Amino acid sequence: xxxxxxxxxxxxxxDSEFLMPILFENPKLRDPExxxxxxxxxxxxxxHMLHYLNRQSVPRDRYEIIWIEYYGRRAGAIETPxxxxxxxxxxxxxxxxxxxxxxEEVYYHKHLMYNVGILAAxxxxxxxxxxxxxxxxxxxxxxxxxxxxxxxxxxxxxxxVLHHDEVRNIDxxxxxxxxxxxxxxxGEQCINWEDGQTRGLRDRDDPLHTRNYGxxxxxxxxxxxxxxxxxxxxxxxxxxxxxxxxxxxxxxAGKKEIWHPREFLFHTWHPGTDGHNNYLGPHDxxxxxxxxxxxxxxxxTRPLRENAAIERLxxxxxxxxxxxxxxxxxxxxxxxEWSLRNLARQKASTPESKTVYKMVLRQFGEQALxxxxxxxxxxxxxxxxxISSFRFFRERLRVHRGVHQRCERCLxxxxxxxxxxxxxxxxxxxxxxxxxxxxxxxxxxxxxxDFSEGSRFHQLTVKPVEGLRSYPGQVVLGTQDQVDHRLxxxxxxxxxxERIVVLW
Numbered sequence: 031x032x033x034x035x036x037x038x039x040x041x042x043x044x045d046s047e048f049l050m051p052i053l054f055e056n057p058k059l060r061d062p063e064x065x066x067x068x069x070x071x072x073x074x075x076x077x078h079m080l081h082y083l084n085r086q087s088v089p090r091d092r093y094e095i096i097w098i099e100y101y102g103r104r105a106g107a108i109e110t111p112x113x114x115x116x117x118x119x120x121x122x123x124x125x126x127x128x129x130x131x132x133x134e135e136v137y138y139h140k141h142l143m144y145n146v147g148i149l150a151a152x153x154x155x156x157x158x159x160x161x162x163x164x165x166x167x168x169x170x171x172x173x174x175x176x177x178x179x180x181x182x183x184x185x186x187x188x189x190x191v192l193h194h195d196e197v198r199n200i201d202x203x204x205x206x207x208x209x210x211x212x213x214x215x216x217g218e219q220c221i222n223w224e225d226g227q228t229r230g231l232r233d234r235d236d237p238l239h240t241r242n243y244g245x246x247x248x249x250x251x252x253x254x255x256x257x258x259x260x261x262x263x264x265x266x267x268x269x270x271x272x273x274x275x276x277x278x279x280x281x282x283a284g285k286k287e288i289w290h291p292r293e294f295l296f297h298t299w300h301p302g303t304d305g306h307n308n309y310l311g312p313h314d315x316x317x318x319x320x321x322x323x324x325x326x327x328x329x330x331t332r333p334l335r336e337n338a339a340i341e342r343l344x345x346x347x348x349x350x351x352x353x354x355x356x357x358x359x360x361x362x363x364x365x366x367e368w369s370l371r372n373l374a375r376q377k378a379s380t381p382e383s384k385t386v387y388k389m390v391l392r393q394f395g396e397q398a399l400x401x402x403x404x405x406x407x408x409x410x411x412x413x414x415x416x417i418s419s420f421r422f423f424r425e426r427l428r429v430h431r432g433v434h435q436r437c438e439r440c441l442x443x444x445x446x447x448x449x450x451x452x453x454x455x456x457x458x459x460x461x462x463x464x465x466x467x468x469x470x471x472x473x474x475x476x477x478x479x480d481f482s483e484g485s486r487f488h489q490l491t492v493k494p495v496e497g498l499r500s501y502p503g504q505v506v507l508g509t510q511d512q513v514d515h516r517l518x519x520x521x522x523x524x525x526x527x528e529r530i531v532v533l534w
Contacts, residue, residue, distance in 0.1 A: 032500075052150075052356075053104065054112055056094070056125040063154055063360045064093040065174055065251070067147030068161035069086065071100040073137035073427025075300065076207040077107040078125045079161050088170040092126040096150055096259030097161070099144045102131045119331070126150055128356075136365050137309050137373060139267050141260035141275070144338060145316040147339040148254050148303040151356045157248040164296040166212065172293035172520060173248050191290045195228040196245035215296050232287055235512055238323075239316050245295050249280055255515055257283055258342035261333035263321065267368055268309035269364040271319035278326040279333070309373060315459075318534030327517065327532060372472035437463040438534040440506065443475060444531075452531070453477040453501050455516060457487050460533050476499060498523050506531040 036200050068079060083095055097108060111123045128150060130143070144158055155177055176192050202221035204210050222229045222240075225441075230241030257279045266275065281287050312320045321334070339359040342350065350358075366372060403420075437460060444452065451474040461478070466486060468475055478487045479501075483494040498505060498520065505525060507516055512533065520530055 032388045046247055052126060053130065054122070054124070056122050056129040059091060059094055059125050059152070060511065062092055062094040062125075062152055064157055064170060064248070065147070065151035065153030065155070066093065066095045066157045066159055067144065067151065068095065068097050068159060069140060069147075069506070070097065070103070070105075070161060072103040074105070076162065077105065078209065079159075079208050080111070081209075082163075082165045084121070084123055084280070085167055086170040087167050088174060090121045092149070094153055094314060095123070096128065096147050097124050098146055099127075099129045100132050100138045100143060101134060102129060102316070103240055104129065106350050110237060117360060127208070129362060130150060132360075133335035133365060133369075133411055135370050137267055137368050137370060139262060139364075139368060141198045141262050141266050142274060142337070142360065142364070144273065144276070145259035145262070145340050146356065148251060148259055149339055149343070149359055153252055154251060155248055156254055157246065157253045158242075158276075159246040160196070160295060160297065162297065162300070163217070163245070164212070164298075166293070169194075172290055176288065176290065177248070177250070179304075189250060189284075190286045191253075191277050192248040193241070193277070194246040194248075194287045194293055195286070196242040196293055196297050197228060198222050198242075198297045199297045202299055206299045207298060207300070210298065212296060215298065218293050219469065227291070228294065231291065233284055235515075236510075238318060239510075239514070241289065243274035243277065243293075244316070245297075246275035247277055249276065249285070253280060253283070253285060255340060255344050256366070257331050258333045258344060259337040260337070261321075262364075263334040264367065265311040265321040265334075266371075267311055268312040268320065270313050270317060271322055275319060275322040277327070279324055282325070282329045305461075312436075314534050315436070316510065318465040320436070323532070323534040327534075328527075340469070377466065383420055433459050433463050436460070437467055440464070440468060440516075440533055441471060442533060444473070444504065445471075450474065451476050452504040452506050453479060453498070454487070454508035455479050455495070455498065455505050456507055456511065457474050457485075457492065457519070458511060460506075460510065461487065461508025464508065465471050466504065476503065479505075485519075494518060498525055504529050504531055507533060 049065065055469070061419070066083060079098075080095065081091075081148065082091065086093075106126060112127075114120075115122045120429075128146060130146070132138075144148070147158065148156055155173060157173060163364070172190065172194075173384065176190065195458065197215060197220065199215045199220045204215075213494065216223050228241070230237060233240040252278060254260075259276075260273075261275055261279075263273075277287060298522065310317075314320050314323060335360055336344075339355040343355060398419075441464070443452070450472055453476055454464070457480055465475060478490045478492045479495050479498050480492050482496055483492050485492045505520065507513065507530070510533070517532070521527075
């Protein structure tokens with residue numbers, strides 16, 4: 031069926047009963063190995079990822095490209111090359127073009143789009159990937175080999191969940207996107223590349239935040255269905271989270287988390303790269319979903335809110351064709367729950383204490399002293415005073431507001447459980463905020479433990495971590511640094527998980 035005829039038929043179905051028009055589907059593709067799921071919520075200005083995915087070392091019929099639009103945009107940058115490929119008898123630039131036609135007053139939910147992609151995918155492997163990146167010609171091959179012929183990556187036994195880290199260049203001269211070379215992107219203003227790898231892959235202290243967990247994740251489709259697909263809880267609405275929520279639950283289910291050591295995505299700067307005026311669900315202050323992190327800590331494998339179509343497929347309660355499952359995937363109630371009006375009504379306002387501003391001013395003073403000690407050109411000095419200072423204040427206020435909210439929530443939960451005293455493990459922004467908040471409430475910080483003992487935290491002396499063996503009360507992690515290492519240490523010291531509080 032040609033593109034125009036397919037488009038008309040699906041639009042007719044949509045006008046009557048079908049809530050999700052598949053504007054285009056490549057009928058010639060049979061049993062691809064990999065299905066790429068690329069997302070858009072009417073925000074993409076450039077569709078260059080399609081260019082790079084169609085120039086791979088793997089034959090084009092071995093993988094499929096699925097483009098999912100959340101709202102109603104029919105992008106000419108997709109339709110035009112589809113028509114050109116049809117006229118020329120070439121392989122189409124994508125294999126499925128799905129438009130959810132969600133109303134504009136409904137906020138976007140990436141996890142719903144992931145589930146639609148999982149349901150629509152015909153490949154054994156599903157890759158959830160940023161849709162505004164560049165990839166090298168060996169990218170698809172690296173995925174196929176990781177799940178098959180490359181035992182060095184650990185694909186055997188229980189199976190894997192594969193991640194590709196992202197190289198980021200913030201030079202504005204590549205916007206609008208103008209197809210720079212990969213060598214250019216590794217040069218000036220590349221912020222996370224060092225000696226042939228991303229800094230995240232080299233990081234052993236805090237890889238959760240230095241690696242881009244939201245850039246690209248691949249897993250077997252059957253494994254994704256077995257854990258209930260992507261979690262559609264409202265905490266994941268909007269900018270926060272991404273495929274790593276699936277990663278954490280797949281690891282809890284016994285899969286091995288692998289980061290490809292040689293293949294990367296390449297991202298160039300564009301407006302809104304890190305989100306702008308986005309709805310933000312709960313996070314750890316550094317845009318890592320606290321709800322997903324909690325699943326990682328507790329070992330949960332099922333989603334908090336499972337998509338009905340994914341659940342039906344997982345349980346195999348009935349044999350349904352793909353179109354029926356796709357219709358079931360987007361029920362009407364989600365439009366109401368995720369509407370801007372409903373979100374505004376539910377938004378809780380947490381009063382800020384003076385602690386937030388005190389901490390920001392203190393950190394600004396430290397940053398300013400370091401800046402003044404460096405040799406600078408007049409241009410660098412003016413930029414630091416008028417631009418960098420503003421950005422620093424804005425970013426630190428955002429971070430500390432999140433820390434303040436998490437600490438408030440922690441004390442409220444402890445109070446509900448009748449707990450009025452606790453120990454801190456680690457000294458950071460969280461510990462400082464808890465100390466300030468506890469002074470105004472009936473809470474007592476009894477002890478402070480850390481790897482480097484002997485220093486002072488206000489009136490308390492920091493004690494060695496071995497002392498946690500005998501401490502009987504609640505232990506609150508007072509820093510986001512080395513969280514995994516700290517949790518592992520607590521487990522080795524015999525501290526019950528029920529007594530550990532992580533400020534996520």
